[in-house]
Amino acid sequence: MRAFADPTEILLRTKVVERFLSYVRLDTQSDEASATCPSTAKQLELGRQLAAELTSLGLSGVGEASPSMDANGYVLAELSGNAPGRIGLCAHIDTAPQFTGTGVSPRVHERYGGGPIEVGEGIVIDPTETAELAECVGDAIITTDGRTLLGADDKSGIAAIMGALEILVAEPSLRRPTVRVCFNPDEEIGRGANRFPLERFDCPVAFTADGGFTGEINLETFSADKAVITLTGVSVHPGTAKGKMVNALTYAGKLLASLPMAESPECTEGRDGFFHPVNISGDAAACRIQLILRDFDTAVLKERGRRLEALCAALRAEEPRLGVRLEVTEQYRNMHDVLSGHPETAALLERAVRAAGIAPNLKPIRGGTDGSRLTAMGMPTPNLFAGGVNFHGPAEWISTRVLAQSTCAILNLVQLYGERG
Ligand SMILES: [Zn+2]
Incomplete structure (x- = not known):
């Protein structure tokens, strides 16, 4: 396997940052009070854009010719493998109802110097309070302008997966199983798994790229x-x-x-x-x-x-x-109840992160995820970091280096499954 461990390579060779910035500008806030699926029609706009991007990357559909969005707002695509097996990669389209996502105007702070970042509207991100920021000196940091959330949760996950697909398409010699992608609506209101097209997706294992800072891996959630x-x-x-x-x-x-x-x-x-x-x-x-x-x-x-x-x-x-x-x-139930029966899944995920030059940070989630429901529904689905910090509010931010590290980990994971067959 060719271990991807250099985020700079990803930033130079892919459009992860450009894609991320375009995704966050679209308002995709979900709405708990709505009875429809997706809960808000505005999520469909990003869904359509993603289906078009997957098509122009050259991916095919799942059970149809081209990548597409189904009637419930789930975007599906497939990159056929050169090794046996199938894995799924998932991320969610919506942003949290807790804070407005209307008119997100991302600000890029090039070469972060180490001090507090004044975001706007009196919002300050201080490395003495947000320890992750102190680890990002020299990085490009993307913040809000203080009026909205950023939506790194989970548009960084979508961008990281898209970046990995770009590399896999460009380098067909990398050994990979068939990779299926699902971008789903309404995770933030706990409905992401409700209409998940599980039968059509048909993957024995999947990974959500919906975690926080570098190295984070979630193999456990609450049982509830x-x-x-x-x-x-x-x-x-x-x-x-x-x-x-x-x-x-x-x-x-x-x-x-x-x-x-x-x-x-x-x-x-x-x-x-x-x-x-x-x-x-x-x-x-x-x-x-x-x-x-x-x-x-x-x-x-x-x-x-x-x-x-x-x-x-x-x-x-x-x-x-x-x-x-x-x-x-x-x-819902702790996904560990099922994952403990699939020790290779956790082991490969940890190896993929290590191969990216990062120490895995195994964190139990004091809550539930789409992954805990999907796991209980029969598709083991642990969660992997996508880079964002301070989710669901105006102080949300991401380092483009860490975003690219998530792409590295995904690329390593795909190859590990390709080797395993
Ligand atoms: Zn999320």
């Missing part, structure tokens, strides 16, 4: 359950309530107070899980508490459900007239 507790009291006029009323709100308060504070999101980090009440509604007669339960260890997560049931049982014992119902439903 949702819990709903419904409390039903006895409603009586308060003037004549003595000995009769059972106030659902009083017991809701007791239940919330009995949750272990040390196992809340605000008191946990790293590999610790939590109970997190997210919503309460109702009145003295009846009320409903919604919680989310999170843990990396799925067995410990299930234990959280049982502990919640024990708290509910304690309320029933204290007040037998109170109705207490608990419903726990699965949201």
Whole structure:
């Protein structure tokens, strides 16, 4: 294999930066309140542009002649291999609903000198607070102008994949399996996997380029359950309530107070899980508490459900007239549960990053990704860095060197799968 470890080569030979700058200028913000797919029609504009770019790169379609976007806004393309096997490369088109993506005006700061970067609108990125920036002295840094997010999440992933395709097309002697690409809408609102054309894509393994700074690899996400507790009291006029009323709100308060504070999101980090009440509604007669339960260890997560049931049982014992119902439903599972059965996937991804001259930084994600859902749906899909930092806000930035490093890692990964056959 020819190890790609020089980001400068990628910056000189491909249009990764030019592509990235054109992608971020298009507003592709997704919308949780929308019922359509994609959630916003504006995502289709970038989708069409990507299908056209993949076509002009000379890629073919998946099950059709040319790269195309399906009715749900998923862009599919294929680069046929010169070795057996198939792998998928994925990135998402949308940007986060949390901050505006309208009128993104990227600023390129050539040869970063090491000090704080004044982005605009009072936004400053300071290397003493953002340690990654201190590692980027001499790089070209792309920021916003302070009014919008940048959208490196995940347009850097799209650009990094496109850069890798450019090199693979230019160098047909590089040993590669068939590479299938999917750029999907609505990851940021948790729907990226919903209409993923999994059967058509038909890859035994895929990788999302949707991670952060250089070297980041995500093989683990939370396992997640949702819990709903419904409390039903006895409603009586308060003037004549003595000995009769059972106030659902009083017991809701007791239940919330009995949750272990040390196992809340605000008191946990790293590999610790939590109970997190997210919503309460109702009145003295009846009320409903919604919680989310999170843990990396799925067995410990299930234990959280049982502990919640024990708290509910304690309320029933204290007040037998109170109705207490608990419903726990699965949201998503740690992709490690499946990936642990495919140790070669993680090993090849780590080798690809090392071959790019970078130390892999294995980070469990305290959340879920499209990859955790796709993995559970049968396609193991770990996540690889795409370079961005400070996602979802106006201080978002990326170093073009790190963007090109992501392309290097992808190229190494494709070749490792080509060798493996
Ligand atoms: Zn993302």
